[in-house]
Amino acid sequence: MKEAELIAIRRNLHQIPELALQEKETHAFLLKTVKSFPQTWLTIRTLPKLPTALLVKVHGQAPQRTIGYRTDIDALPVTEQTGLPFSSQHPGIAHACGHDIHMTVALGILDYFAHYQPKDNLIFFFQPAEESKNGGKLAYDMGTFTGDWHIDEFYGLHDRPDLPAGTISTRLGTLFAGTTEINVDLIGKSGHAALPQNANDMIVATASFINQIQTVVARNVSPTDSAVITFGLMRAGTIRNVIAGHAHLEGTLRGFTQKQIDFLQQRIRDIGQGIAASFNCEVNVDLNQGGYYPVENNPQLTQDFIQYMQGDPAVTFAPTGPVMTGEDFGYLLNKIPGTMFWLGVNDPDSQLHAPDFSPDEAALAPGVTAVVHFLEHRMAEKN
Template sequence: MATLKEADLIKIRRHLHQIPELALHETKTHAYLKQIISGFDQTHLTMKEIDSLPTALLVRIEGSQPTRTIGYRADIDALPVTEATGLEYASKHANTMHACGHDMHMTVALGVLSYFTTHQPKDNLIFFFQPAEESENGGKLAYEAGVFEGQWRPDEFYGLHDTPDLPAGAIGCRMGTLFAGTTEVNVDLIGKSGHAAYPQNANDMVVVAAQFINQIQTIISRSIDPIQSGVITFGKLQAGTIRNVIAGNARIEGTIRGLTQTMIETIDERIRDVAAGIARSYNCEVNVELNQGGYLPVENNPKLTANFIHYMQSNEHVNFIETKPAMTGEDFGYLLSKIPGTMFWLGVDDNAQLHSADFTPKEAALEPGIQAITDFLNYRMQQN
């Protein structure tokens, strides 16, 4: 098969859109990717599967005169969202949708891959079709499984995320952090239940939960540099069973967002400090669970990112837009903490936001996105 044309890309993207699958269950997606890639010229191409991560797929293209190995990552999972776009190629899987545009991510990666199967690259290229970005931190799972070893280890890694906030086909990037890191926060407060008429004989965890939440909010306003910013949101609070019984237990669930790993660790420490103080003040038990997994901040490598931005700005065929950091999370941050690289945006121009049931990215972004990436990779391979 020659390089994929626009009609091929749209057909592939629409098929992928109809078969969305949740993290670590991307079996149909995996099979379809293999089917498409098996139709490419196999002269310099090797595919690799991972026993411990069976829906992942790696593809290596051998370079003609390699001095480095360049990695490119595309995530493949979907979200538990019921699609409301009304498209004729809408999701065929109940309560599951590519509401974050990973169908676009995969299609762009296939377009770039198809080009380099018919135009052998100078350097080695590795394409990582990664499961479980939305949950289960598939990038971390792959790295810890030893996937990126020997000839499969990139010297540098690139990846994109689509955004409805930029024009279709535009490339967005910035120096420093592109996406925030995220941490799940679970807090269990344990006191003593009792009759509403006799509070002196109980230990009310509704009151304690309220005090805990109020004190936590001061972490951002008084412990974090306001120039750097961070977010703590508690989205769930459960306590009690009936109006006239004092709650002896409460559970709070939330999330932390921070632009650097150092900031996230500072917030973590302050949450533990507040929990210890609340426990002592109210003579109760406060158990804090913090789970970051692989969702580290996406901190772009300074040298590689400066080079990427310089190329995109100087290419007259690319609509490059410098962007601000976003508080959304992305597990590519874990891979960038191990292997230097750059994440960037691909504009898909939509009124609906990521993760919404009516998200409809513009397919006109596919060809210019693929062209910009292939041109950049060819440029990068000519550098020392």
């Protein structure tokens, strides 16, 4: 696929962003595009229980493995401010995370292998609901990757604005943190501000809860490791002279390994129980991780990926550290070995999820070429 064709696809997708599990127009565009490719060794699959998902299997000549490639397809509730002539046509929704870039690269790779039959089987997964509602977990848990659609190793990319266009980057270990939504309700008894002995003040209880939570990372996580617990919302009380009998907190927990996240989740529950006992109140802690596990790259596959990219003279490879942002590809990598990597898109003055985020389309062609050549390398390796 020529660069001009990739750019045209990307701009079409950019104009039709849709939120999680609502990607009907995007799904239709993807399906139409895939059907325009040679169909000789393609099998297209849709999922009735996840109707905006799309899978395409490329049957290999002499398969010894099945390699999966995943791209996310949803967008964000952001009003675009790029001023581009092909800006979002859907008010209040934008591809501010670059999933239009992700999809275009996946289509370019698929187009190549639709013309040149691969040795191994390839499965392309166009996944809905990455930004919310954990579409990867939904697909996996309904048995999508079983039987003829079993995947032996999985790959996927995420665009990165602070890297030059076309640069490939990844690391051994965790690339993205795992995330957990924290919702806490503290229930006591309202009363008059002048008669605290007749009430049970949940603002005081909440203050103690938050202070104790802020010691969890500082005193339970090694200084050489990283984790974060942040509460960004608190609601309590109605007026200055009424003691609040209820408080509500919302926050997020992020960590680089699932073992660490499981431990920190339990510490939050334990502190909630302690506050309930100390303040004679009810504390309900709801922790929702869903499919947002840490993106923990498989050591063997990732080492092979890095060595290949470093050795390909056509690829610019850059080392990277882990980041605290989340990605639901982590759930799939928790079940199926694989690697996630960055594709540089050269927009250093903006950032992911920003309304003015505008990735450089010069990243598309080198991104496709790098992944195609890597997959051909993988298929030449003994199983």
